[in-house]
Amino acid sequence: MPAPQSLERQLLLGYVLPIVCLGVIMVLTLSAFRASQQGTALISHTSDVLAQLQRLERQEDRAVIAYQQALISWDVEDQRAYQEAREEFHRLWLAVYANVGDDPVQQARLRAWDNHFRTWDETVVQPTLRTSGTNGLPAPPDLRPLRANEAIARALHQTQEQLLEQQWTAAQHSTRVAYWAVLLGLPLAALLTWRLGHNLLRRIRQGTQPLILAAERVMEGDLSARVPVNGNDELTRLSRRFNMMASRLQNVVSEQRELQHTLEQRVERLVQDTTREIQLLGQLGTFMQACHDESEAYDVICHTAEALFPGGGEVALLSASRNLLTVQLQWGFALPGPEVFGPEDCWALRLGQPHAAHAGLSRPHCQHDTSGQPTLCVPLMAQGDTLGVVTLHFETGEALELARPLAQRFAERVALSLVNLRLRATLRQQSIRDPLTGLYNRRYLEETFTRELARVQRRRQPLSLLMIDVDHFKQHNDTYGHALGDTLLRRLATHLQRFFRTEDIVCRYGGEEFVVLLPECDAPQAQARAEALRRSVENLAVTSNDAEFVALTISIGGASWPDHATTPEDLLARADAALYRAKHNGRNRVEFEPIPGAAGLPD
CATH class of the missing domain: 1.20.1330 (f41 fragment of flagellin, N-terminal domain)
Known part of the structure; x- marks a missing residue:
């Protein structure tokens, strides 16, 4: 060849x-x-x-x-x-x-x-x-x-x-x-490429023109187009394969038209059956993402479940101890069962998979199900954790079997939404709380400081800030260990929460430093409160591993708005400068920023 x-x-x-x-x-x-x-x-x-x-x-x-x-x-x-x-x-x-x-x-x-x-x-x-x-x-x-x-x-x-x-x-x-x-090199390569390409293009063009014309007729819908076959080279064999393909395509198109008509009918029925379910599940996910707490989520779940499963049902969630399930919501006309039951009373939770019970199946009903109807229990599982169970009631076993996929998707959507809701609540607390002391952290202070300052400005009230530092904290850590240092910080944090008012904001600023916002408290009042706090902390003590009492003292620096600063950053800087003076002047003392234009403030 x-x-x-x-x-x-x-x-x-x-x-x-x-x-x-x-x-x-x-x-x-x-x-x-x-x-x-x-x-x-x-x-x-x-x-x-x-x-x-x-x-x-x-x-x-x-x-x-x-x-x-x-x-x-x-x-x-x-x-x-x-x-x-x-x-x-x-x-x-x-x-x-x-x-x-x-x-x-x-x-x-x-x-x-x-x-x-x-x-x-x-x-x-x-x-x-x-x-x-x-x-x-x-x-x-x-x-x-x-x-x-x-x-x-x-x-x-x-x-x-x-x-x-x-x-x-x-x-x-x-x-x-x-x-x-x-x-x-480049001109030589270009010349060689042009010469070889020119010869090859001329050779291919002679054999592809009829093939292109026939392909265009096929594209326009004329499946009877064929290519003349002459010779025995690659292009000739390609023409022969094209003719075979056109013949088969002509047969396939006629079969597809029949199948398409049948498929359109089935798809139309399927779309009608599933569009409403998809819309309801999508609506459930949208509203669950916008819920602030689980009580709102229960109301959203109930409304969606009533539309998807009119036969009735309930949702029961595990308690924190994971030994009891409490029915959080019910809908439909199902007979009420027990409001509290154990995980061992539900076959779905014991098996870790959906459990159906009706006359066509030789399976027992769950002990918490007293309806006597065909029942489907689906565990609420998300991210490897079991949250509870969804119990659904149906009029017939056939209706139950048809609803199995929908029930599974419904349970997955509810479980994932509840997990995300709980995770958002947990992350919110973790993002604003210090894990060691339980006080608000620096991030919460930055979010709250501007808001509190704007509030007192509207009310034309003062706002004071105290910056507190534990004296000789590094020495305590080096001498008695970090465990005692953590105990000192927790003890001081508990004392600060008890000492200040409910409306005061106590935060752990970082390390052994704490910040307290005192809304509607001027400089003299804040200085008096700081001095009282300093004296009260002198009575605190922690016992080390050697049964030695470790005394606790603090240094405090303070500043007030509008006497010392006009922005949160300036107020923090003034309080920090006052704290530095307190530590420089001997520690275990209170230093306040002097009011500009005033003769001075008492120590």
Whole structure:
């Protein structure tokens, strides 16, 4: 079969040769580009080393100048300036030494430079500075140990400059290789691709024109279109397969039209039967997401269940102890059963799957079901947890079997919605409560502070803020352990909740710091309350593991609106500054921000 082989060979050449050419160009270009990148990095590194060497030389000169100034003045500040210059020299030397880690010769020169500097410092500078001001006029500085460093610095510079020149030459060479590879390779690849593609296109066009015309007729609906078959190459075989496909398609289309008519009838009935159920389940999910608590959710579930299962039913949920189920809602005309029953009274909960009982099945009724009707119990399960059970009543066993899938979807939607509702409530509490102390956390303070400030502004009332810090808390932790530290924080948190008013907001700000918002409380009142709190905390104590009583004291800083600040951020900052003064002035005390323009406030 020469024709198929010829067409196949041209196809292979048309794909393979351009890909090979482009691959070679790409390899050469990438290799040159990678070499250029490496060369650029080496040039940058060498330039950095040269710059560091220059800074090192200048720093050595600064050290010498500082030493000469110290010899002239014998001043402590000049001596300190020399010490700082010496430390900076060593820091720069370490940086240069690390950057020439790949060159042992350069490292040896740097070590010699450092040894000369250290020798000069230890044998000349330090003895001279220790005898400062005791020998009359200063002796001229001895710089002989440093003279060898000039030659070392020149050698370092020459080596790095030679290396930089070599790296620059290599980078230019890599760039030229990439340039010529792209400049010559791409036109050659394009020319080769055009030539092969042109020959292949001419060959294919001769065989595809009849096939295209026939395909267009089929697309327009004329399934009787056929392609003339001449020859024995790939296009001829494709034409033959097209004719077979058109014949089969003609038969399939006629069969599909009959099936489509039947399917449309079935789909119409199915849509009518399921649209209402889907709408009700979607409505159930939407309303359950908008519920604030479970009582609202029960009302939503009841309304949806009445529409989906008019035969009646009930929903019972497990208690927190998981040993009892309580009927939370009922609907329909089913006879009322027990309001409380155990999990062992329901076969669905015991089996972990839906349980149906009617005359057509040889299965027992659940003990909590007293209706005598065909009954289906479906466990409420979501995220691996069992919440309760849905009990549904039907007039016939056939109606029960038809409603099984719907009942399963209904139970899944109810269970998942209840789990999400409970999770939202739990997360809300966790997001605003500190887990250790049970107080409000910093997030709740940030949410509430602005609202409380706006409220007192509308009422034209003051607002005070107390910032409390446990004295020596880190020392208690280090001495008695973190368990006692946690006990101290919980004990203080309990005391704060009992001490302040219900409308006051007590928060754990972070670590051992607490913040208390006092609405409608001015600065003198807040200072008096803070002092009373401080004295009351002195009576608190916690016993350590060694039966040792650990005393508890606090420092308090306070500020008030509008006396000290106009925004929550400023008020916090003022209270924090006052707390800092309280701790700075000895701890176990109260400090309040002074009122601007006032003579002062009592301690």
